Amino acid sequence: MTTTTQAAGEVSYLEAISQALDEEMARDERVFLMGEDIGAYGGAFKITEGFLEKYGEWRVLDTPLCESGFVGAAIGAAMMGLRPVVEMQFADFISCAFDQITEVAAKNHYRWGAAVPMVIRAPFGGGVHGGPFHSECPEGWFFHSPGLKLVAPSTPYDAKGLLKAAIRDPNPVIYFEHKFLYRRIKSSLPEEDYIVPLGKADIKRTGNDISVITYGAMVHLALEAAQTLAHEGIDLEVVDLRTLIPLDKEAIYSSVSKTSKAIVLHEDNKTGGVGAEIAALLAEDCFDCLDGPIVRIAPPDTPVPFSTPLEEFFLPKASDVVAAARRLAAY
Amino acid sequence: MDCAVIAKEIKRDDLLQMYYYLRLTRALEDRITALYRQGRIVGGVYTSHGMEAIAVGYASALERDDIIAPFHRDMGAFLIRGFTPGEVLAQYLGKRTGPTKGKDGNVHMGDLKRGVFGFVSHLADNLPVAAGAALAFKIRGESRVAFAGTGDGGSSRGDFHEAMNFAAVRKLPVVFFCNNNQYAYSTPLRLQMAVADVVDRAKAYGMPGEIVDGNDVAAVYVAAKQAIARARAGEGPTFLEFKTMRMHGHSEHDPAKYVPRELLEEWKMKDPILKAEQLLQSLGYGEERYFQEVVDRVKREVEAGVEFAQQSPLPEGPEVLIGVFADSADSH
Numbered sequence A: 001m002t003t004t005t006q007a008a009g010e011v012s013y014l015e016a017i018s019q020a021l022d023e024e025m026a027r028d029e030r031v032f033l034m035g036e037d038i039g040a041y042g043g044a045f046k047i048t049e050g051f052l053e054k055y056g057e058w059r060v061l062d063t064p065l066c067e068s069g070f071v072g073a074a075i076g077a078a079m080m081g082l083r084p085v086v087e088m089q090f091a092d093f094i095s096c097a098f099d100q101i102t103e104v105a106a107k108n109h110y111r112w113g114a115a116v117p118m119v120i121r122a123p124f125g126g127g128v129h130g131g132p133f134h135s136e137c138p139e140g141w142f143f144h145s146p147g148l149k150l151v152a153p154s155t156p157y158d159a160k161g162l163l164k165a166a167i168r169d170p171n172p173v174i175y176f177e178h179k180f181l182y183r184r185i186k187s188s189l190p191e192e193d194y195i196v197p198l199g200k201a202d203i204k205r206t207g208n209d210i211s212v213i214t215y216g217a218m219v220h221l222a223l224e225a226a227q228t229l230a231h232e233g234i235d236l237e238v239v240d241l242r243t244l245i246p247l248d249k250e251a252i253y254s255s256v257s258k259t260s261k262a263i264v265l266h267e268d269n270k271t272g273g274v275g276a277e278i279a280a281l282l283a284e285d286c287f288d289c290l291d292g293p294i295v296r297i298a299p300p301d302t303p304v305p306f307s308t309p310l311e312e313f314f315l316p317k318a319s320d321v322v323a324a325a326r327r328l329a330a331y
Numbered sequence B: 001m002d003c004a005v006i007a008k009e010i011k012r013d014d015l016l017q018m019y020y021y022l023r024l025t026r027a028l029e030d031r032i033t034a035l036y037r038q039g040r041i042v043g044g045v046y047t048s049h050g051m052e053a054i055a056v057g058y059a060s061a062l063e064r065d066d067i068i069a070p071f072h073r074d075m076g077a078f079l080i081r082g083f084t085p086g087e088v089l090a091q092y093l094g095k096r097t098g099p100t101k102g103k104d105g106n107v108h109m110g111d112l113k114r115g116v117f118g119f120v121s122h123l124a125d126n127l128p129v130a131a132g133a134a135l136a137f138k139i140r141g142e143s144r145v146a147f148a149g150t151g152d153g154g155s156s157r158g159d160f161h162e163a164m165n166f167a168a169v170r171k172l173p174v175v176f177f178c179n180n181n182q183y184a185y186s187t188p189l190r191l192q193m194a195v196a197d198v199v200d201r202a203k204a205y206g207m208p209g210e211i212v213d214g215n216d217v218a219a220v221y222v223a224a225k226q227a228i229a230r231a232r233a234g235e236g237p238t239f240l241e242f243k244t245m246r247m248h249g250h251s252e253h254d255p256a257k258y259v260p261r262e263l264l265e266e267w268k269m270k271d272p273i274l275k276a277e278q279l280l281q282s283l284g285y286g287e288e289r290y291f292q293e294v295v296d297r298v299k300r301e302v303e304a305g306v307e308f309a310q311q312s313p314l315p316e317g318p319e320v321l322i323g324v325f326a327d328s329a330d331s332h
């Protein structure tokens, strides 16, 4: 396991997460990990491989199979001054801990002033043939629950910096890491300690014609579409939200006031998703600067299917973005 | 109890049929594993290798009208309920002819007509649901039973405990089981619970429980029969702990390095198929030649299934949109 980044070496999205955990554990002895199979096995996706040997069984706790139980325990430990980082084996199983997250963690500080500094890592998303119970994007459930911060990085740089910021944040943070990106996306990282602040979007590509507002794996789809469209003289701006709560409205508004057209793209189901909120905000606050209808691209309102042709149909594609952008450009 | 003594309570044909299903389960899952290794199956593959006696035993003890809420290593229950190897393979290959028509994969399948509740990944989620089925039987005065299980890992979930408690309070006709295969993914029993036997969890709910040799199909069958009879007689739920060992990794991608090899060697000697053969021989119900016939027969059936599944069409993309809502609840 490497603690410091080789300047020359490329680091995968997965390794970036692993590094963030490792560095934060080394930096702050209050930080500890809990989850199923994260110890000897190193986690279902091997994010915590080697951590047990390095930090011992009281900082890398293998839990029984009880999401509600260990999330509740993390809340308690956080209030007592520790900094728990909990791993959901798959984001889908976060529903088992829903009650603790929405009723206890989210409302604690508002009700009686007790902060809950904890992080829940939730490997989410499709494209991996996981079927309805191993591919979900559950951020919409929590987007609607005040008191939680929601993070969804798209690059190794952001993944590392945002996880560090999440661990240092005094609030309950759900960190949605995209399984599809784990080993597919690589980049080199700074050697020094850095964070990516929560609540700040990032323009992953500047452009003048249409803003694509997105996050997670869909950022890469938008970038792919942007490349295709560049040959046709349609210039996309790709706004990577990076955190969903706090939502960087300023970045969204300033991008859309420049381009005057907006596509909102996400992998969670369409109805009532994060995109619906962004579209509503644009309609409320940016009506005057819009030169075309706000377009939402998202999967249909069905569970995530298993079979390859079904999953391919279900997930948004770069060609969907291309087609929508052409329509908008011509509008 | 001595195997042969238990087995005397079981009809010869029933025992032979259980042997056939043990063999069919093994052959089918071995074939699925091979397909997975060839990269022909995408997604997870969870087998019951070494644990086949549990599902085969309990599903054989149930009546047709009873409901099963199986666990993810209960292939035998699906087969006994009439899921064909071809359908199962089609499910694994994501084909339209699988029970979920490609919507879901592997053992995540069900069919109300055949009395099998669709498996939910979120372990133990189906136990309260099974209790609900039993509640319906009780309300309507039907003599039906629900049979539902999870693993040692799943028995730590809140839903497991809520289901047990609710069923016990209302004396519902449900049998809960746990297949204690000693590991939950990589987590050994000692990190899962502070009691040695999962059956101890039943005590808290005032529910009778029993530890059963999960590698002995006759023992599973007899224990299940007794629990089912109790449920049918209105005496309420029973908890059965089937002790066994998971002989493959959690899923076929997992080499299970965390399991001591000696433990596997020890349990290999207790293989449920081996045990069943010894039993059949001791009762004079079967000998080598017969066993070989069954092996050949299930092999043919599985190969026919592979053929069927491979010939079957994949679903088409827009089929994603079908079936989110039901048109009617009366077609079952």
Ligand SMILES: Cc1ncc(C[n+]2csc(CCOP(=O)(O)OP(=O)(O)O)c2C)c(N)n1
Binding pocket: A036, A065, A067, A089, A093, A096, B073, B121, B122, B123, B150, B151, B152, B153, B154, B155, B157, B181, B183, B184, B185, B246, B250
């Ligand atoms: C609520 C929930 N959390 C996590 C998982 C991921 N997971 C799948 S199987 C498994 C281990 C299950 O162990 P056990 O119940 O003992 O059954 P076994 O697979 O050993 O037969 C885990 C952690 C899950 N399916 N459901």
